[in-house]
Amino acid sequence: MTALLELKNIKQYFYSGGGLLRKGYAVKAVDGISLTLQRGETLGLVGESGCGKSTLGRTLLKLFEPTEGQILFEGRDITALSPKAMRCLRQEMQIVFQDPTESLNARHTVGMIIEEPFIIHNKGNKSERDKWVKELLRKVGLPESAAERYPHEFSGGQKQRIGIARAIALKPKLLVCDESVSALDVSVQAQIINLLLSLQQELNLSLIFIAHDLSVVKHISDRVAVMYLGNIVELGPTESVYHQPQHPYTQALLSAIPIPDPRRRNQARIMLTGELPSPIDPPKGCRFHTRCRFATEKCQHQVPINYQVSDEHSVNCHYSMMELGNKSLEKETLTTEIMTFD
Template sequence: MTQATPLLQIKDLKQHFLVSNKLFQPKKYVYAVNGVSFDLYPGQTIGLVGESGCGKSTVGRTLLKLYEPTAGSIFFEGKDITNLSEKEMISLRKEMQVILQDPLESLNQRHTIGDILKEPFEIHGVGTAQERDQWVAELLVKVGLRPDSASRFPHEFSGGQRQRIGIARAIALKPKLIVCDESVSALDVSVQAQIVNLLLDLQKEMNIALIFIAHDLSVVRHVSDVIAVMYLGKFVEIGNAQEVFNTPKHPYTEALISAIPQPDPRAKKERIILQGDIPSPMNPPPGCAFSTRCRYAEASCSERAPSLDGQQHKVACHLADK
């Protein structure tokens, strides 16, 4: 259930990385995110999907201020946090958390799980030592692990268990927003389902807003209220999850959906094979960036970039209404 006031508002967000700054030569940039906008409400999930390199992970890390945005605005609970310093962001870190793809890389191998889970409380000065021990035990139970796991080290757990620890750390301070950056893509399918269901249960219980970044559209469809499809740093389609899947308006979305495996091997479905490679984000093509791979493209598509138009279901395609 969405509320009237967005928890998070992203307006024309851009993230350009400088890759070449040679003397007497023009600077070269990677246009990783090139102008995206969306609103996210308390308890809502928005799924960001697209091929590797489209910029979806960069969106998540930029809105968390792990990268300083090149341009655009980030509003959290109505407050403009775009230009806050790292020191000013410390108090907001309690409200905005991230779950990464490989928890082993983000868990200190020399610390016990108990020390890792107590760290958020220690950084923000929350609770006494006794209270922190109690909260760690409660967190472990909440994510489906035994309380005595606190005395063990990260390498002693399976990938799915480590992801549960990552989730426990993310929810420790009861945040309002969690960015799930490919948080189930490295797990076995059966474990993926368990982790996704855990996230959905915690979201419902704690009214957490989720940004779910993934390339597996079947998973994204299951968890998302809204889906935003990215291509070369921009949204090409955004709308209600069921509408986007049932009536995709952009040729790129059509191709992505056609690649979802069918559970029934006898079911017939056209597989749309995209031709060519993704253009370089350092030198995107003129006009519609997807025109170089689009099977419907016309000559005019490469002349003018389409805007993201529509009411609830928006699409950036000159041919969407034809």
């Protein structure tokens, strides 16, 4: 079966033009990422702020034109499509932004905001569009009367529901959620996550869920991709990545998940030393070696190859291929309690 989305060696560089007295440079936000997304699947994308995960989400939607690589949607190469050709494809690919306040037009009523996709793509008449808007409001858990009100009259969680309603208006096949719950309270996060799961089943959506909260990602994702400095360092099924992390960076991220049990709060955390390197001039060899507790001379000079831990679980790390690494993993077992949403 053809994957819904396939990325092949995607790079996204942002260039700064040089001047008379200074040399130009390139920010390597995404630097050679390949992955696939199946129909109905949820892929979690995690990593520290600045690792390039939001840039990757916008690039695969072609909100940014990729510097290099291929983007295939339902087997069709859309990398070089013109803005006009992409406009027809936009109804298949949508995004829910991080800040619901900034992503909604404060001068438009909620009804106007949700109706806009139908107008842009010439769907229905005014009576039909009003009916669809009310249906979408009910679907995301808001009253029909919300259509007459303005965004500032709603709470953060309600605004995000409005954003979701707008995103699913044209029944897309792919939905990118870019930190879409990070600005919300924990209890509201749970409601939005459950809403997304419900809509995914109802509409057969494929989700790319970008977040830095690993407990949320575990709950919603089928697979998890861990990003570091523009690269994916580990990719695999959620259970496998969370319970058998192979990359030292993944281990450090998982050890930082808050544990609600006070009797276990003193559990050892893996502390990363050093500063996050600049994407303008990333380290040679393994990009993580400047902060890795297992780094060797080989890591400083040789880029790690993609190593298959199992059929679906892969890692880019020299350390994971050594017996010493496996023994260290057993010795340093990570036990994490992940939030669950009822």
